[in-house]
Amino acid sequence: MGSLQLFHSFSLSVSPATNLHRPLNKGRVNASLNMDVEAPNPLKLKSNGSNEVIEEEAKFIVGSYARSPVVLSSGKGCKLYDPEGREFLDCAAGIAVNALGHGDPDWVRAVTEQANILTHVSNAYYTIPQVELAKRLVGNSFADRVFFTNSGTEANEAAIKFSRKFQRFIHPDNKQPATEFITFTNSFHGRTMGALALTSKEHYRSPFEPVMPGVTFLEYGNIHAAIDLIRNGMIAAVFVEPVQGEGGIYSATKEFLQALRSACDDAGSLLVFDEVQCGLGRTGYLWAHEAYGVFPDMMTLAKPLAGGLPIGATLVTERVASAIAHGDHGSTFAGSPLVCSAAISVFNKIANPSFLSSISKKGDYMKELLNQKLGGNPHVKEIRGWGLMIGIELDVSASPLVDACRNSGLIVLTAGKGNVVRLVPPLIISEEELKHAAEILHECLPALDNSN
Numbered sequence: 001m002g003s004l005q006l007f008h009s010f011s012l013s014v015s016p017a018t019n020l021h022r023p024l025n026k027g028r029v030n031a032s033l034n035m036d037v038e039a040p041n042p043l044k045l046k047s048n049g050s051n052e053v054i055e056e057e058a059k060f061i062v063g064s065y066a067r068s069p070v071v072l073s074s075g076k077g078c079k080l081y082d083p084e085g086r087e088f089l090d091c092a093a094g095i096a097v098n099a100l101g102h103g104d105p106d107w108v109r110a111v112t113e114q115a116n117i118l119t120h121v122s123n124a125y126y127t128i129p130q131v132e133l134a135k136r137l138v139g140n141s142f143a144d145r146v147f148f149t150n151s152g153t154e155a156n157e158a159a160i161k162f163s164r165k166f167q168r169f170i171h172p173d174n175k176q177p178a179t180e181f182i183t184f185t186n187s188f189h190g191r192t193m194g195a196l197a198l199t200s201k202e203h204y205r206s207p208f209e210p211v212m213p214g215v216t217f218l219e220y221g222n223i224h225a226a227i228d229l230i231r232n233g234m235i236a237a238v239f240v241e242p243v244q245g246e247g248g249i250y251s252a253t254k255e256f257l258q259a260l261r262s263a264c265d266d267a268g269s270l271l272v273f274d275e276v277q278c279g280l281g282r283t284g285y286l287w288a289h290e291a292y293g294v295f296p297d298m299m300t301l302a303k304p305l306a307g308g309l310p311i312g313a314t315l316v317t318e319r320v321a322s323a324i325a326h327g328d329h330g331s332t333f334a335g336s337p338l339v340c341s342a343a344i345s346v347f348n349k350i351a352n353p354s355f356l357s358s359i360s361k362k363g364d365y366m367k368e369l370l371n372q373k374l375g376g377n378p379h380v381k382e383i384r385g386w387g388l389m390i391g392i393e394l395d396v397s398a399s400p401l402v403d404a405c406r407n408s409g410l411i412v413l414t415a416g417k418g419n420v421v422r423l424v425p426p427l428i429i430s431e432e433e434l435k436h437a438a439e440i441l442h443e444c445l446p447a448l449d450n451s452n
Contacts (some may be wrong), residue, residue, distance in 0.1 A: 006215025020226045050083050068406060073101030078429045078443055080411065091425040091437050092411045096245065096277045096389070099304035100346060101426035107307045107345045114341035122332055129340035136347050137315060140286060143323040148335030149312035152276035152302030153190025156160040156239070158195045159272050159298050160212075161329055163237035167269060169323035178236040178269065180214040181336040182229055186416070187220070189239060198239050200247070220250060223259040231262040237298075238272040242288040245277035245424070246414025247385055249391025257294040270320065276312075277389070281350040284360030284387035292388070304350070304427075306343040311335075331380055350427065359427055363387040366423070366434045372443040378434040379449075388429070392421040392441075397446055404447035410440040 048056075052072040056066075057326060072088075074081045078101050080088040082108060093099065100107055114129065134146040148164075149155045160181070167177040181198060183189065189198040196205055197212035205211050218225045220240075229235065238260055243251040264271045273296040278288040280301060285291050287299065297320055302312040312334070316324075349355055370383045374392065383394040393399070398414045398421045405412050415422040423437070 006296040009194055017210070027030075053083070057421055068403075070406060073092070075141045077101045077103070078426050078433050082283075087409060088406070089410050089437055089440070091423045092413045093304075093414065093424055093426045094283060094308060095303065096424040097303045099310050099350060099427045100307050101282065101428045104307065104345075104428075107342060110307070110341045110345035111338065114338050115203055117337070119337045119338040120333065122333065123330060127335070127340070129274075129336045129337045130335040131341050131345060133340040133347070135159065135389060136344065136351070137301075138286050139298070139311060140351055141421075142270075142317065143299065143315035144318040147314040147316065147317050147324075147329065148340075149188075149314065149331055150310045150334050151312045152274075152300060153192045153195040153312075154275065154331070154334075155191045155300035155302055155312035155314045156198065156272075156274060157192055158329055159237070159239070159300055159314050160198075162314065162324060163270050163322055164318065165328055166320055166323040167236045170268070177235050179214065180225060180234045180236060182235055182238045184218055184220040184240060186250060187217070187241060187243070187245050187274075188246035200328065218245075220244065221253060222368035223256055226256075226260060227263045230260075230269055232268045232422070233267060235264075235267065235269040237272050239272045239274055239276060242292065243272045243283060243386060243389060245389065245422070246415055246418045248393070249389060249422060251384070251386060252292070254292045254294070257289070261294050261296075264297075265428065272300065274294055274300050276302045277298055277424070278386075281349075281356055281359055282316050282387055282389045282424065284356060284363055286351055286356060288386070291399060305346060306339050307337045307346040309342045311339050311343055314344065354428070359387045362429065362431060362434060364388065365431055366390060369435060369438040369443070373438050374445065376450070377445050377448075379445070385423075387427055388423070388427055390423040391415060394419050394421070400447040400450070401441070401444055404444035408440050410437055410444075410446055412437075412441075 005388055010189050012277045028373040048277045050170060054069065054110065071082050075090065078090050080090050080102065130148065137146050147158050164179055167179065171177045171230045175378060182335050183198040183200065186198050187198065187200045189195040194212050196208065197215045199205065200217050218229065240252065241259065261271055273289050275288055280286065282293065282304065289295060289438060299315045300312065301315065305311045305313060363386065367383055367385065370392065374380050375383065379394050379396055380392060381395055383390070384393050397418050399418065401413055401421060402412055413424065414420060
């Protein structure tokens with residue numbers, strides 16, 4: 001039991017066994033259970049040091065993660081702390097998840113109040129928070145309806161299924177309706193088998209092949225190749241990230257997305273925008289595609305939506321939704337009252353125009369700082385991004401710089417082929433904190449020379 005010890009003394013009495021076979025409205029079962037339990041001591045539960053946690057993780061958890069050698073035990077705002085009390089400035093936000101940082105008071109209040117009311121009942125019943133969140137998403141987007149999931153990869157799985165069902169629905173007499181998909185280089189759509197098939201990195205797919213067939217990868221931004229393939233009439237849907245996150249912080253052009261929209265309309269294919277990472281304020285727009293004036297048939301969301309609790313959403317037009325019947329898809333946990341209440345608190349803050357404006361302003365400020373402090377370094381090829389989704393492309397591996405930053409109290413991520421430093425801090429980060437992050441990055445640049 002480790003540091004938590006339970007001391008039991010039982011007093012159990014049950015009426016005669018014959019009573020157990022009587023109808024419930026006539027028989028009685030009397031039971032009493034008296035237990036003396038030592039109250040859990042939060043300090044004891046959190047007393048394990050970093051080295052002990054790392055050693056125990058290696059014993060008990062499947063080794064699918066190459067974790068950084070740091071244990072994070074608490075957080076507040078944009079700061080994280082390890083068990084020894086060391087402080088880190090968080091510019092990763094749980095991989096673009098903790099949009100409101102750690103311990104946002106309104107988020108905490110929403111979660112704790114809903115936990116005291118109702119946490120989960122399944123989608124066999126109606127729940128109020130789910131409907132209220134759906135109303136907000138529909139009321140602030142192109143979409144007419146929402147399907148809730150538990151993650152980004154599940155949101156994309158739903159979009160895959162909806163695409164194929166849609167093609168069968170609108171072509172009921174076609175024995176071979178469109179079932180294939182287009183996605184692009186540097187794409188990342190998830191780890192489950194359908195979304196994995198849409199993800200470009202071969203080393204993610206190869207250990208699990210055969211994955212879903214019928215997927216073609218085209219060069220991100222190649223208009224002519226996309227139009228030619230869409231015109232063949234076999235493409236159920238085109239999946240594209242308006243701004244690629246895992247792929248290296250690459251932004252689509254307006255011409256590219258417009259061409260995809262037009263070609264899909266002509267051929268009857270669906271256009272799906274994956275905004276799992278770039279959506280919900282990250283770029284300074286509520287939805288990244290708003291900046292282009294191009295709108296999809298479906299959009300997938302996840303990461304920041306519930307501020308750290310697991311959620312995903314597939315937003316669809318009425319035309320797509322009309323193809324989906326009872327039983328076509330489902331989820332036990334998705335859209336629970338607890339998670340949706342958390343998401344409502346997040347959405348209400350981020351959707352505020354002044355909040356979105358602050359993201360754009362802070363993003364411009366950070367890119368200007370980075371160009372001043374890092375732009376002259378020979379290893380820095382480009383600094384790019386929108387809002388608080390920023391990439392620093394290097395001519396060498398970014399890992400030594402990421403490691404040096406962490407050792408100096410700054411948490412950042414890699415992206416692309418491992419040569420991009422990715423900054424996706426909480427959207428509440430201050431300019432003072434951004435300045436501190438830029439200073440640490442500058443101070444740690446020599447790590448790139450030392451590694452070579």
